[in-house]
Amino acid sequence: MLDLGQSAPAHRNDALHIVFQRGKLIMDMQSRQPCVLTDSDLSQNGWQVAREKYIGHWAGQACFAVEIDDIVDVDAMRYQVGNLYHLLGRVEDSLFALAGRAAQLLDWERDHRFCGRCGEPMQAADGDRAMGCGACKTMLYPRISPCVIVLITRGEEMLLARNARFPRPMYSSLAGFIEAGESAEDTLRREVREEVGVEVGEIEYFGSQSWPFPNQLMLGYFAEYASGDVTPDLDEIAEANWYHPQDLPPVPPPSSIAGQLIQYHCRRSQSR
Template identity: 60%
Template sequence: MCLLEEEVVGRDGWRVQRRHFLGYWHDRPCFAIEIDDRHQLDPMDYQVGSLWQILGRVEEQLFALAGRAAQLLNWERDHQFCGRCGAPMDADPAERAMRCQPCGVISYPRIAPCVIMLVTRGEELLLANNVNHPAGMYSTLAGFIEAGETAEETLIREVKEEVGLDVGRLRYFHSQSWPFPNQLMLGFFAEYRGGEIRCDPEEIADARWFHYRALPRVPPPASVAGQLIQHYVNALSNPVE
């Protein structure tokens, strides 16, 4: 994956539908553009793909830039009309927002906060196969923060709902923008406090305790789930004296 020079747009006759300034990449201004999908890209020069296809295959900062581009383009496309009165929305010239002139509604880019947590029990990690994930792929638990909840309350609730366990000693790890489609993942560690695994069949196909030296296939380090797992395994493998 590489960033394209601006002259490519004019040279190849692309019709730009939407355009957003993203910031600077190596001191050069960078924009996200959406071109008319009726334009046929030359397969000898370009490969059409998705964010999933580049996850873990490009440097983290470049993936974050691509994710930001996708989120902004999707947000503008999904807010062409006001959700209150139905009138067309206009891009605000002074800030990143869509405005409805008739009724005054302002829509900013949407971010959905989520918690993602690695539950541990000594040398064991609780990992689950989500019903929407490929068979054999195990990851950490995760869930969206609901209105009125704190991140910590969401974590405790989601673990109880998805696998029936009680947890405590919550420790924040770090956050990650996750553009599938517009999440902000808040990573935590949590320690097992009690209960037996009982999977919610609508969410979890399987959940088990895995020893840190015998893990199944897990997410790549490019994801906060993979980083949570890697961090804990490294801490167990190289204990501080």
């Protein structure tokens, strides 16, 4: 439903908005699309827009990411102020992606107000999604950090791990950032070896997901176990073990690509 092919309108009148305050997302608890607010919502609440970025067209309407003034009061009886995690599982994937895009664009503009090469102020480029430096002509585009996420399988069993930084017991597939000069497949094998001490054989690409925490592109894979004993590194991975589809621990929701990998493997195992 998000159309990136249309240019930004001349004004925000009658547009849709993804609204943030102090980096927190404002959600209408009375709406079926809680993160999408209208132009009248802004005016009726007296919210003054401090920054805005055009996102694209959503359901045929122009949509902006906006940040309102810090001193503005938000009605706690109607609006929830939180983060993108509050949307997981509550809205459809396309709407979550819209909110994630909004957050990433505002963060990118905030973090690139000055040129990292010469220190001069940056300005939004005309006709392009970029921040440009008038002094040294450096152009900076929204940052995307590619990551791999892999579900290792051994027959019907799958290797699931608990991250040492997870706030609650949750077991998921392994993931890691792609380093400079690496392919996605190189990263996959390295991360698996470093985090749980095993080697993998055949690799199968599954799909990708934009993951705005803060700016990741997750590349999902299946990998067949080849050799080695499961040995968590205890730095990033607190615990890892093999699990059967009929005896799973708490796992991520299907709104995440980790949850999708696990569900797909479970369905595939049942059909064999």
